[in-house]
Amino acid sequence: MQWRKTGSLVKQNEADAGAVAPTPAGSRASAPPATAAAPRASAPRRAAAQHPTISDVAHAAGVSKGLVSLTLNDRPGVAQQTRDRINAAAEQLGWRPNPGARGLTMRRAYSLGFVLRRDPITFEVDPFFAAFVAGVEQVLSARGQVLVISMVHDQEAEIGTYRRLHTDNRVDGFLITDLLGHDPRIDLVSELGSAAVTLGRPSTPSPFPAITRDYDRGIRDLVGHLVSLGHHRIAHVAGDGRMQHAHGRMERYVQVARDLGIEPLIEPSDFSPEAGAKATRRLLDRPEPPTAIVYANDPMAVAGIAVAHERGLQLPADLSIAGMDGADLGRYVYPTLTTLDNDPLGWGRAAATTLLALIDDGSAPDLTLPPAALIRRNSTAAPRTIRSTRTTSTTSNKET
Amino acid sequence: MQWRKTGSLVKQNEADAGAVAPTPAGSRASAPPATAAAPRASAPRRAAAQHPTISDVAHAAGVSKGLVSLTLNDRPGVAQQTRDRINAAAEQLGWRPNPGARGLTMRRAYSLGFVLRRDPITFEVDPFFAAFVAGVEQVLSARGQVLVISMVHDQEAEIGTYRRLHTDNRVDGFLITDLLGHDPRIDLVSELGSAAVTLGRPSTPSPFPAITRDYDRGIRDLVGHLVSLGHHRIAHVAGDGRMQHAHGRMERYVQVARDLGIEPLIEPSDFSPEAGAKATRRLLDRPEPPTAIVYANDPMAVAGIAVAHERGLQLPADLSIAGMDGADLGRYVYPTLTTLDNDPLGWGRAAATTLLALIDDGSAPDLTLPPAALIRRNSTAAPRTIRSTRTTSTTSNKET
DNA sequence: GAGGCTACTTAAACCGGTTTAGTGTGCCGG
DNA sequence: CCGGCACACTAAACCGGTTTAAGTAGCCTC
Structure with missing residues (x-):
């Protein structure tokens, strides 16, 4: 009960304990206001604190x-x-x-919204997000603002949440991640008249600033690293094709592979460990399985490692594996995971800063973060001697 | 720019684009309000919508x-x-x-706060939390309320955040997780006069309702499962000893081990994969390593699996491994992880419901969730025949 | 010494709700 | 016919801020 000391109860009445309860939410609220009693005892008008x-x-x-x-x-x-x-x-x-009072006249919430849509049963969250949120937080708390997070499991709820957060004046803008190819959220938020910032550049015209990071160089380094180790058959397990960054990473992989003279091999997936594992099985079931696999994110790569173990492969001798979106996660699997550093904390800071600038100033420029850097760990190495002598077939080794 | 249609800019000025910029961050704000120009063109006083x-x-x-x-x-x-x-x-x-306006008179924020303290470099977040947040969200959105999440990296920031969220009237109460032995947050929140609910029962007297789950039965089932498979040397890698639930799980393990006639073996750790890996190494370096290890959470168990692989052990034949706090994560490692189901979604729903009841009614009872159930997967099996003939030494096999 | 500036400051309205004192109105009894 | 009392409803104050029209002072000018 101690906590009742302050709060809304202070002015209500001093005697009495429960019973008052101004009736919550959508209730029937039969409880009579219970006031009318003896209010003006000797209660100090304003109870300190x-x-x-x-x-x-x-x-x-x-x-x-x-x-x-x-x-x-x-x-x-x-x-x-x-x-x-x-x-x-x-x-x-x-x-x-008091941000509430101030927001009333300023028509501001002094907070940002972050809506995440996740599978209802899994609800697993990419390790990227924890650090991302921390980065956002660093910027917000310095400005006395706050982050409202909502986790939903279907698109209907997602749309409703965006609407609600905006019309209830809960947030001044949204952080949009997991950008889709044609992302309806952009039109939605724009139609609502709210602000937003996107992580990645939408394929459709967007009125909002985009935060991007150059992955080209990183992917080039990564695939180059594998090629220089002696790999020719380097597959890519792609992310959810509906998502913009999955697409981007895949395209860059294809481009880089071509540039390096190897035949690109794409296995579709969706960023989830489950699908990553399946994609890995499909790859390993091929007549000529790849000697190296590059995954579009770390969780899939970790799942891939498990599949390889399951098949009795020696890592990295029998198979090199690399992730992207470098998470700390990769430091605790065996073998430790080669990946591309993504500095999620930096993403968070950049996104929050840009979004606040947009809200305050009415406009904000796009922002490009420093390129993702290759982190070499132990999951990549030279392939075990030569596996099959007569390589040829589809694969055309233009160079070597 | 489309989003400029509404919002605070409407009254500012129509012409001009950037340039104004009232200087970001901790600025001096020298920029003149920039108004004074020609404001009263034909702008409709209130822009529709x-x-x-x-x-x-x-x-x-x-x-x-x-x-x-x-x-x-x-x-x-x-x-x-x-x-x-x-x-x-x-x-x-x-x-x-409008929750802001309503909150002004009601002295309510219509939102709950969730402050997470995490290591500054890792910022890895237990998979438990994603689903937990989703559960909280389900309850809140049905009531038009909202969840404010803050991720901080040291205790000073943590305390400051609790204070700020409360004094700025950002939240009506807090969800307290990762309960420590003597947790200062309880006194802090209570002193602030805010509400809270704890996940787990604090060891010190607390004015707040506690949500708990019976782990005793689950741990009994888990260790019993291992014993029935033929294991005698079953170690426990404990969680961060400062945390209440780490302590509880360890104590239950000890109790159960004694009851089942095996000698408890505790290896301290802290819930992080890194420490879990180290603890595993220490265990495997023992003259008589355990044949099974029970970890206080899944991320440590996953790290333990990696260590075992690294040492060339065959899992589960050479070593059985089990986690707790069942996360989906365990389904995508090799071998798939035996664990205790923890229904984080249920935790979230229960915590939010209880906290809202406390806030609305002034009091709410403690709540006990259904016991955690054993999920058997492939990381546990009978130990590979008899490892060393002359067992004896420290370990006393009272029974067999 | 009145008029006109400029520089500060106050009072009051407003944001979108909640609460309460007070005003009608209708009906009843005496 | 009037007082008393419910009942239904309105007007106004209030929550904690921001904004602006209207003052007030002081100073300068002519």
């Missing part, structure tokens, strides 16, 4: 609250001396603006 | 807004006929209460 308001500051500094507001928002038109006095008073009282 | 307010509803129904408020909160004192008219009007206009 309560955080200071702008009026308290105004009173302490001997000015009107309007002036306090002007001062604390660094608006011109206040004498320096007065300004100092007000700032001192605010400081001394430990005043902080 | 804007969501209906309670006044709109009142006007449409031909009553005062006070009456609308009473009606929509199911308060008595409104004629049924009027009530119907108001409800119809609200429905027709698609009115939804």
